[in-house]
Amino acid sequence: MLEKKFLNFAKKIFLFGIINYFNLSCQTQIFHEENNSKENEKETFQINSPWYSNERIFERVYFFDDFFDKKEKDYGIPKGLLKGLAMQESLGNPLSVSYDGGVGEFMLQPGTARKYGLKVYGNSNKTGADTTHAKEMKKLLKKYNYDYSKLIKIDERFDIKKSSDVAARCLIDLHKGKGHNSWNKALSAYNQGTPAFYASRTKHVKKIREYQEYYNERDGD
Numbered sequence: 001m002l003e004k005k006f007l008n009f010a011k012k013i014f015l016f017g018i019i020n021y022f023n024l025s026c027q028t029q030i031f032h033e034e035n036n037s038k039e040n041e042k043e044t045f046q047i048n049s050p051w052y053s054n055e056r057i058f059e060r061v062y063f064f065d066d067f068f069d070k071k072e073k074d075y076g077i078p079k080g081l082l083k084g085l086a087m088q089e090s091l092g093n094p095l096s097v098s099y100d101g102g103v104g105e106f107m108l109q110p111g112t113a114r115k116y117g118l119k120v121y122g123n124s125n126k127t128g129a130d131t132t133h134a135k136e137m138k139k140l141l142k143k144y145n146y147d148y149s150k151l152i153k154i155d156e157r158f159d160i161k162k163s164s165d166v167a168a169r170c171l172i173d174l175h176k177g178k179g180h181n182s183w184n185k186a187l188s189a190y191n192q193g194t195p196a197f198y199a200s201r202t203k204h205v206k207k208i209r210e211y212q213e214y215y216n217e218r219d220g221d
Contacts, residue, residue: 058092060093061083061086061087061092062083065219067160071164071168072168075168075171076172077168077171077172077183079221080216081208083211083212085190086167088208089105089106089107090106090107092105094163095141095148098134100130101124101130101133102134104157104158105164105167109126109127110124110126110133111125111128112127112166116169116170120156121140122137137155171187174186174190178195179195182195187199188202188204191204
């Protein structure tokens with residue numbers, strides 16, 4: 001029932017055309033962990049595969065369930081929180097570009113990405129909105145025909161593994177700093193710089209928590 005609820009929510013988003021241009025033609029395998037039999041079963045995941053279709057929107061994040069689980073465990077982040085954040089930020093789309101210049105599955109701004117050591121395309125160093133940078137990134141996607149294997153070498157925010165590591169580190173820093181040891185405030189600060197006073201009541205945090213609950217229930221936790 002929870003999955004049906006989320007799918008209905010996703011369909012509403014599609015009607016607004018937020019991710020329509022992400023019907024990609026890329027033929028590239030985007031993730032592989034050596035010496036891991038369970039991950040080896042996922043070698044055929046491609047951005048243009050059925051896994052990436054609108055109908056399977058929740059599979060985009062869950063496809064890397066083991067990877068995100070390990071990342072959360074390694075950094076001491078509550079289980080499912082990174083998955084929830086990825087869904088809220090980009091609907092699990094690693095080639096997302098926001099109108100304000102956020103890029104990748106976790107919508108990292110250029111300044112934030114550079115701060116945590118990622119390679120970023122262009123000259124922008126802003127941590128806030130940068131519509132000019134957003135236009136540059138959208139042109140870049142079209143120039144390389146949404147080819148994941150090429151784009152991750154130009155801007156590492158597109159890289160699922162690297163961007164998720166930065167998102168996790170960023171959450172940890174926000175949790176200790178602006179979040180005042182509150183994950184809800186950390187999530188709110190991730191979204192708007194300064195956490196909302198009642199962070200748990202904001203739409204952003206509520207949706208992340210709903211997605212987190214969905215993935216944890218799916219894992220049987």
